[in-house]
Amino acid sequence: MQVDQLIEKVVEEIKKRSDVPKEEAKGPKAAGCGITEFVGTAIGDTIGLVIANVDAAIHEKMNLDKKYRSIGIIGARTGAGPQIMAADEAVKATNTEIVTIELARDTKGGAGHGCLIIFGAEEVSDARRAVEVTLKELNRTFGDVYANDAGHLELQYTARASYAIEKAFGAPLGKAFGLIVGAPAAIGVLMADTAVKTANVEVVAYASPAKGTSFSNEVIIMITGDSGAVRQSVIAAREIGLKLLNTLAAPAQPVTVPYI
């Protein structure tokens, strides 16, 4: 009896104190909190909000373009890549623009980033729709994020990059795009080298702890080129990255379901 209670207490304590990303949080939730600006939440401690009429004083401090009365807001503790890729689909599907993308050093004690993404729109319905699409896409874009106690990998691929990817990574519009992330950063170096040797792709950018990241422990390579080549490079980087990450801790598992 007493033993059972003790165990219960222990299990509760663990749940309370654990800050591992909630994997059960698949798909956006919008159970609501009685606030009209609330759109929903999703995996990665991601929250989606809208403001129909941004206050003039805030508008100015945020350096928003005056033509945007309304903004959509995506913020997350864990991940920047998945949210940016998801926002890219949202921009394709709605009448919005990406206004700012900021990367916090976060992931709740992990090696990577959190993010704050702002969509600008003339109508609040457009901003809301962009946030909804982003939240919905996150389940897919977390599919090739692999994590264990020692670090994480992230792989992303799209056949056609849109404005969020251009804004965040400087990749060419309308072309295939691949994102390859390894943490700790040493693993990312080898993933980057492998990706470029695998197929004929072009390096858009290369980021490391002191250059191009918010001091995250990642090496990130961004590639473009023929869609088949980009996809092949991303898959090769994933294969070598997983083997390396698994030398440091228990086998890394995908956060949701791999899509590449």
Next chain:
Amino acid sequence: MQVDQLIEKVVEEIKKRSDVPKEEAKGPKAAGCGITEFVGTAIGDTIGLVIANVDAAIHEKMNLDKKYRSIGIIGARTGAGPQIMAADEAVKATNTEIVTIELARDTKGGAGHGCLIIFGAEEVSDARRAVEVTLKELNRTFGDVYANDAGHLELQYTARASYAIEKAFGAPLGKAFGLIVGAPAAIGVLMADTAVKTANVEVVAYASPAKGTSFSNEVIIMITGDSGAVRQSVIAAREIGLKLLNTLAAPAQPVTVPYI
């Protein structure tokens, strides 16, 4: 028998590995460690120290003004706002100046900052008194810090800002001041917008992950104006922030006792 021992081990292990801020650490402690420079500790893994005669070589590397022989030191893993607000009271109450305020990206895996605050004084007794006052005030200034597994909010209010607030935030001396922090940053955006729409206040500054923070996952707004208006704005921001933070995880609780 063996079962009990196993459970004991498990509970011990959890305690050892858990790095949740110690909430039992309310009020400053000065149990001493046999070092004359030690003043005490307080909530947020905050430690207070003094140096009566700073070594010339260190003095120069720290860029201290030559008139300060003595320094008081406040450092913490969790929090910067509570320590700055507390230091502001210390500066009002003692013959010291705030020399530097530095913000680490910390909170032990959380979304915010840690801090290092240096007081300069001509007499070591003044430096010690400033550190003592700061440690004592922390119990109050952690009152409107709310945290859950997904993030945190921080609210601060004073009817009359002094030199620490001016140094840290650029707020006007002697006027009412409010600090509003939301993490993840998306929540801070809505809190900021709400605060400014609630009453007639002036925005002193607006900080976000890539601008004005140490890459923390926060949006921070600093406001000034009529004391009633500032207080009303802070309270409105707190209300909407709590509702939003609670959509992501279990209801956020105040770290100590709310004072606003």
Next chain:
Amino acid sequence: MQVDQLIEKVVEEIKKRSDVPKEEAKGPKAAGCGITEFVGTAIGDTIGLVIANVDAAIHEKMNLDKKYRSIGIIGARTGAGPQIMAADEAVKATNTEIVTIELARDTKGGAGHGCLIIFGAEEVSDARRAVEVTLKELNRTFGDVYANDAGHLELQYTARASYAIEKAFGAPLGKAFGLIVGAPAAIGVLMADTAVKTANVEVVAYASPAKGTSFSNEVIIMITGDSGAVRQSVIAAREIGLKLLNTLAAPAQPVTVPYI
């Protein structure tokens, strides 16, 4: 029966979710993962890799000198000082150069850094040897790292600094060198002052959360001078640092075996 299973589950859950540095990971491991570029792993979630022929596109993006065909790679989640000191021995023992040292804001939710160190070599055998030496030395250089729930100290000492120490800290080649780190940063301030007052040493550099670190919650002092004086200063800083760190949490323990 059921109780035993529950306990097993709890213990497994703790292991899975815990991200405390693996202290059992003493000494390098090279159990292999079937990848020729893999050299081994060591304490601090450190991984060692080599690339025999760096791809030209990556070579350019990494800003490597063209004469280096091969690179050795050391990356870690926890620690930068131990890896830099170990790399310093590797550079002394091999025909390699330190190309880049980057410091992530990491330690898995702790107060310090992680790192990415790249060795350049004309021959892959030299790069591999440098990585091997570094991994092997880490067991020693983690000897004077002390950690508890509230923070950490790090002490390093060498009678003769080589190129890694020069590159990372700007210390003079061939002279004795001491590294003193305290976290939270307030503790580092007092350790620095104590070190300089203890013996006749010269301050090479002084780093704090906003200057010279990647926003870590550390104050770091680097000293040079007569080898006896440097060693004495480091030991004095360690003594006072331990007493202070232990006022905040359970007594800090050395990660491996102290060597200074």
